[in-house]
Amino acid sequence: MAEAQPAVSLNGVSVAYGLAGGGRYEAVQPVDVSVADGEFVAILGPTGCGKSTLLNIAAGLMPPSSGESVIFGQKLAGLNTVAGYLFQQDALMPWKTSRDNVAIGLEVRGMARREALALADGFLKKVGLASFGDRYPHQLSGGQRKRVALAQVLVREPKILLMDEPFGPLDAQTRLIMSELLLDLWQADRKAVMFVTHDLDEAIALSDRVLVMSAGPSSKIIGDFTIPLKRPRDIAEVRSEPEFHRLHSQIWNCLRDEVRKTYGLSDKGLADKNGSAA
C-alpha cells in the first residue's frame, strides 16, 4: 500500500521492559506496521508475542521504547484521539446502563445528554440491543456486553478501530455472530482497523491483510499476507472457499513453528519465516 497517508504507521517501534533485578527484557524488536485508511489488518501471533502491545502503542496508551507511531501523517504524542479501542476484557462502566455507557463517549465531548442518548439508542439498535438500553452490564451476557462495547466505540465515529482480541472470551457461535456484525458495520463506512487475534480463521475471514508475529521475546513480524477474498464477505461462506484454505495453510505454515516455540515444542529454524505472499 503506497498511499500518501496511512491511517496508522508504526515506524521502527520496539518495546523493552526494565526487569526488577536490573537488565532489560526486549518484548518486541523494532517493527514497521502500516495500515491504510479503510484497510482491515489483522495481527496474528501466538500468545505473549506482544501483539496487544503494538495495539496499545497505536492507541497511545503506552509509549514505545524506540520508534514512533504516526497517525494520518501526524506523530502521535499522548492518546490517539481519532481511534476507538475495543478491549479484550470487559471495559464497560459497571455502574452505567448500556445506553449511558454508549452515550458517555459523546457526552464527554460536550454533546447534550439528550442528543447523546438518542444517538446511543440508534447504535444499540444497530448492534441488536435496542431493548437492552436500561440494563446494567452484569445483567447482560458476555456477547451482549461485547456488543454494547462495540456500540460504545462506534458511536464516537473513530477514524481508526483498534481491537484487542475482542471476541476472544466468547464462545464459538457468539464469535461468529459478532464477526458478522463487525463486518456488516465496518462495510458501511470502512474505517482503518487493526485487529489483534490468535485465531487464524478469524483473521483470514475478516481482514484485507494478515501480519504474522513471531513468538516472544524479541518478537517481530515474520509474515505479511494479502487476503484477496472478495467483499462484502459472508463469514460462514467464506470459510468454504478454496482460496480460504490455500491462505489458511500458507499462513499456518508460517505460524506453526512460532506457536510450537511458545510451548517449547520445537526449536528448529523458521524455515518459512519469510514466506510472504504480499
Next chain:
Amino acid sequence: MSRTKLLFLQVMVAVVALAIWHVGSTVPVGAAANGKPVFLLPPFFFSTPWDVIKRVATMFIEGSVYKHLMITLIEALLAFAIGASSGVLIGFWFARKPLVAAVFDPYIKMMNALPRVVLAPIFALWFGLGIWSKVWLGVTLVFFIVFFNVYQGVREVSPVVLANGRMLGMNERQLLRHVYWPAALSWVFSSLHTSVGFAVVGAVVGEYLGSSAGLGYLIHQAEGVFDVTGVFAGMVILMIFVMLIDLIVTAIEKPLLVWRPGETKTV
C-alpha cells in the same frame, strides 16, 4: 428458604432465649438457709423479661425516652456525616496522590490502632459534655472505615475500565466523575452498615462516659443505682434503634447499588 419460614425461625430464637431467661429468673430452683428462694438467674442481677418489657413500655408511654433517643440520633447522624464526608475526601486525595499517602501511612495506621475509648475523656475535655464530644468520638470511628474503603476503591479501579475511559475521550476531571467516583462510592455503600453502626457506638460510648442525655446516659444512670431492669431496658431500646437505622440504610442503598451483580434473581 421462604421468607416466612426464615422469619419464623428467627422469631423462635428470640422466644427460646426469652423463655430461658424467664424461667431462670422466676422459677426457684431451691431455697437458701434463710428460706429465700434461689434462682438460676437471680432477678437482682438479671431482672426478668417481663419487667424489662414493662419498663420499656413505660418509658415510651411516659415519653421520657424520646428526648434521649433524639440526642443519640443527632449525635450519630452528625458523626456519620462528618466522618463519611471527610473519609471520602481524604481517601480520594490519598489514593490519587501516592506521595501524600506514603507520607501519612504510618500515622494513619497508628491513629487507627488507637482504641477510641481512651479518646473519650480528652474529647469531653476539649468539646465539653454536650453532643460534640460524642460526635467527634463517632467521627474517629466512622472516618477510618470510610477512608480505607474509599482509598481501596479508588486504587483498585479496573485498569481496563480506566483505559477505556481515556480512549473514550475523558479528561482527568471526567475520569474522576465517571470512573473513580462511582467506583469509590460503591465501596462506601458496601461499608455503610458498618460505618452507621459505628456512628451509633461512638455516640453511646461517649454518652456513657460523661453526659446528661442520650441512650448511653440512660444506661449509665441505671447502672449507677444497680437498676438492672433499667440497664436492660436501655439496651433493648438501643438494639431496636440500631435495627431501625439498619433497615433505613438497606432501603437507601438498594436503589443506589442496582448495578451491582448478585441483585438479579430468577422468578
